[in-house]
Amino acid sequence: MKADRRKMLKKIDHIGIAVHSIDEAKKFYEEGLGLTCTRIEEVESQKVRTAFFTLGETHIELLEPTAPDSPIARFLEKRGEGIHHIAYQSDNLEKQLQQARENGCRLINEQPVPGAVGKQVAFLHPKSTGGVLTELCEIQNPEL
Numbered sequence: 450m451k452a453d454r455r456k457m458l459k460k461i462d463h464i465g466i467a468v469h470s471i472d473e474a475k476k477f478y479e480e481g482l483g484l485t486c487t488r489i490e491e492v493e494s495q496k497v498r499t500a501f502f503t504l505g506e507t508h509i510e511l512l513e514p515t516a517p518d519s520p521i522a523r524f525l526e527k528r529g530e531g532i533h534h535i536a537y538q539s540d541n542l543e544k545q546l547q548q549a550r551e552n553g554c555r556l557i558n559e560q561p562v563p564g565a566v567g568k569q570v571a572f573l574h575p576k577s578t579g580g581v582l583t584e585l586c587e588i589q590n591p592e593l
């Protein structure tokens with residue numbers, strides 16, 4: 450069991466924040482905080498448009514829904530704008546998911562799916578993480 454709990458997590462990769470409009474919300478990050486938007490990308494699998502702001506080793510990810518049935522659209526309807534998820538970077542997403550599963554975590558994604566910035570990602574259900582939607586991700590292309 451101990452061997453299964455080796456530390457595969459490297460850092461907090463990003464904090465995901467749900468917004469109605471990236472164009473509106475990015476003003477605060479750019480003008481209010483002085484950050485620079487380094488990337489805007491649509492992720493079809495999640496039906497979102499994302500905007501990334503890099504700060505040191507981590508990022509802020511703004512998430513705007515691209516369809517009414519997007520998970521982010523449902524989140525906004527229920528909870529309004531705000532922190533949506535925390536993403537941890539792992540060096541082995543498959544094993545990381547297996548460890549979570551074996552330790553009683555409910556997985557939203559049984560298998561990794563393509564995320565923004567060419568990453569592989571998988572979400573853990575907030576019901577089994579103390580209410581925090583948790584993303585695990587693994588970098589595929591360090592150039593991006």
Ligand code: CO
Nearest residue numbers: 465510536584
């Ligand atoms: Co994310």
